[in-house]
Amino acid sequence: MGASLACVLKKATVVVATVAAVAVLTVNFGSSQVKAAPGDAGQVADAPTLSLASLGVDKDIPLYGLQASQTITVPVPKGLTPGALSADVELPPYVRGGTLFVTQEGRTLSRIELLVAENTPLSIPLTGARVVDNSVTFTVRSRLLPEEGDCLYDPTVPLALTDAAIDYTGKEAAPTLVADFLPPVLQKMTIFTPQQPSVAESDAAVRAATAVVSRYGTQNTEVDIAPLADGETAPPSDPLERNVVIREGADAAVSLQDGARGVPALRIAGSADELGDQVRLLGSDLSKLALSSKVVTGHIDSTSDPSPDRVTLRELGQSEVKSTAFKPQAVVDVDQTRVGRPVRDVRVHLLGSYTPLPSTVGGALVVSAGGETIDQWAADSSGRIDRTVSIPQSELQRDTKLSVAVDIAGNIGRCGEFQPVTLTIDDTTAIESSSADPPDPAGFQSLPQALMPTVQVGVEPESFDDTARAVSIMKGLQRLSASRIDTEVVPLADAIDSESPAVLISADGWDNDKVVPPVRSSTDGTVQVQRIGGGSPATLSLDPAKPFASLQAGRIGSRSVLFATSENAPDQLDSLLDWLGGDVRRWAALNGTAAISLPGSDPVTIDAQAAAPPQPAHEGGVNPVWWIAACVGVVIGASLAALAVHRRRRT
Structure with a gap:
């Protein structure tokens, strides 16, 4: 498995079409958006x-x-x-x-x-x-x-x-080949779809978004989606940006559109059955062979199998970790999204080395997770590391940072006589684990690994707004993942009836009783919290009524589900997703099971499971479900109070 965790190609073909070459354009660009002046085709401002x-x-x-x-x-x-x-x-x-x-x-x-x-x-x-x-x-x-x-x-x-x-x-050279369309540095991509996209077009848009986010990783490339009327063409993109047009049609192809200036847009077209394979080219190593301005791809299988129970850092696409300091610290990512499934019983066989310490200096190697020390041993003259440590389940998160540090003490000499210590963790370090079903930890920390290898995204057909919400949610989840998330957009009803992990988007309310989110609200201000283990839900009435939008991580039977819904307040759901996408750290910071958004205040998160006592209520005790409902009520009440005291305009 490579560092990019590229799509597995089981059967792939490329047909290079013979077309007129796109004129070579060169562009020069600045760190701010500067449009080309009339008459200066193909050029903008200074280099960035x-x-x-x-x-x-x-x-x-x-x-x-x-x-x-x-x-x-x-x-x-x-x-x-x-x-x-x-x-x-x-x-x-x-x-x-x-x-x-x-x-x-x-x-x-x-x-x-x-x-x-x-x-x-x-x-x-x-x-x-x-x-x-x-x-x-x-x-x-x-x-x-x-x-x-x-x-x-x-x-x-x-x-x-x-x-x-x-x-x-x-000056940046504009691409003339499909293979060169995506540059090494990309600040923004805009995906254009019809104003009423088909399910296949929505599916292609979500696949394109996750492919770009996965490819550029920590560059944190911005990905937007915009509607395009029939007969309208996408404009050339600004410097360090790219535009992609997705259209369902008879002729399958990935091609560069002609452009008078700037970088031409990329058009991805095909029938409902072919469009998915064409858009998969963006996230595939096969794109390196697209040495023409127009290509047609055959079948590309984008689903990767989860990693085995024992896998090395190298096999997970991670290189060795090296740190040089007077008290060096090397951090190993125990990332469940790289493994491709929720895990438990994690053991890490650490292999590496450190600079042997002189006799005047003592030292110890300290291993910690989540800020808690889980193992330590004395440094010796060999300078070798060969030790297996277990990560407590209580410290295991989506991406657990396992820190290995050399802690020194003693006489380090004068004026820099003692030089820094180099600590290295080899990429042959192995991670052993077993599958966790249900995921532990649960809630948002179980995502996106609990949605792998393929997640269905349920939207209302021909809804551009739902497609935009699907793009926003999946690019947020993809930023959390070190490996590519495979998606399949389907009608909402199909996703509800499916047995696959799913993202269910219903911006105008939830009226389906087959699959129920943990927390529901109604227009009269009633909040319903589903009972753990079944039974009638607990209810809490709010006065005044305040319908809210929410993003909730639930477990339905043997599958994980992410709900994106509101009670007749679609704008509030969009506001919640915009808030999450406004800072790359917010998706990673989500904890608990539900993020709730009310007008005029920042979203808040709750953990329904944590709100309940760990043991069933005994006779005369308090039903744990009411603790959950009370928690929801307190959260919403606090939000309403904050709104009354400090009403502000949301940017």
């Missing part, structure tokens, strides 16, 4: 400066010790060249200066002298850096000079390059 964070790389570069180094890899769009690395420089205390070097393959690209100043803006030239496979790799090295006299230099405080960015030069 992009933060490392927007390139999917940590924006801060710490360099520990009097001599240190760190290697950085960033993507480079075609036609551009990395001109400089810019950052704010913060020198450690009691340092009188130093030198920064940037090297590549043994060659020195630049050398900068450092002066004593805080938050000094710095531009380090990258002239002559070699670009390979649309990316550039270089090493930043530092050499510091401590103040003379009494040594007060603290080696645990790094030289910090903060808010780092790459200044590009040149």
Whole structure:
């Protein structure tokens, strides 16, 4: 399984159509949106400066010790060249200066002298850096000079390059081949569908959105959807952006549309049976063979099997983890979305190494999860790590950060005599687990792994609004997942009757009793909370009535279901989804079983299971369902109070 966890190709064909080549366009772009002036076809403003964070790389570069180094890899769009690395420089205390070097393959690209100043803006030239496979790799090295006299230099405080960015030069080359349509750096994609999309068109739109989000990962590419009237064509896209048009039709093809200026849109067309295969090309390695302006794909199977019970980091697409510091810490992701299913009974066989410590320094290796220490042992002269640790179920989350640290104590010498320790966790480290059914933890922390390998998305047919909601939900879930989520959009009624994991979207209320969300409301202000283990629901009446929108993670029989619904308040559901999509951290921060949104206040989350006492109520005790209802009432009451005290306009 590769790092991208690309689609499995069981049977795939590519037909390259003979068409007139699209005219070669070159564009030059800036960090802000700047349209081409009339007469300047194919060109816009100056080349951009992009933060490392927007390139999917940590924006801060710490360099520990009097001599240190760190290697950085960033993507480079075609036609551009990395001109400089810019950052704010913060020198450690009691340092009188130093030198920064940037090297590549043994060659020195630049050398900068450092002066004593805080938050000094710095531009380090990258002239002559070699670009390979649309990316550039270089090493930043530092050499510091401590103040003379009494040594007060603290080696645990790094030289910090903060808010780092790459200044590009040149002009981006517009794609002339389908293979080049998606650039190494993409800030935004807009997907255009008909105003009343068919189920196949809605399905293709959701597949395109998840493919792009999965491909660009931590670049956090924005994905929007927009309607397109019959006979209308999508406009050329802005710099670092792309437009995709999805149409159901007789002629299956993926092709670049002609454009007078800028980057041409990509048109994906085909019959209801063919459209899915055409759009799968966006997320497939097969796209590298699309060396024409128009191609037709055969069948592509996008479903990946879950990983086995024992799998290495390398097989999960993770490389070795290395950290160099005076107390280094390496973090291993025990990510259930990489495994492809909910897991329990997790054991990690750690393999790696660390710099042996001198006799004057003692140390221990400490393993923690969720901030809790789960294992530790004394460091020895071998510098080898070969140990199996178990992660307590209470600390297991969707993506559990397993931290391995070298904790040192003792005489570290004067003026940097003791150099930083390098800690490495090999990619042969293995993760052992068993399937969890039902998922534990439950609720939002069980998503999206409980929806894998294929999730059905139920929408009202020919509803653009429901299609837009499906795109919003699935791109949010995809951002949580290290592997691609396979989707299938179907009519809502079919998804309700199915036995597959599902996302059920009903913006105008929920009136189906076959599958019931944990918390329901009605227009008269009555809140219903389903009883654990069946029976009549508990109810709570709110006065004044306040219909709310919600996103709820439920378990129906043996399948997991995510409900997106409101009580005749579709705008409120859209507001909830817009709020979640407004910050990439909000989907990851969801806990509990329900996110509830009322007008005029930020959404709140509740955990119906946590609200109930762990043991059944004894005679004379309080029914746990009423605890759940009370929790919902308190949440909604608090929201209404906040609305009355602090009414504000939602952006």
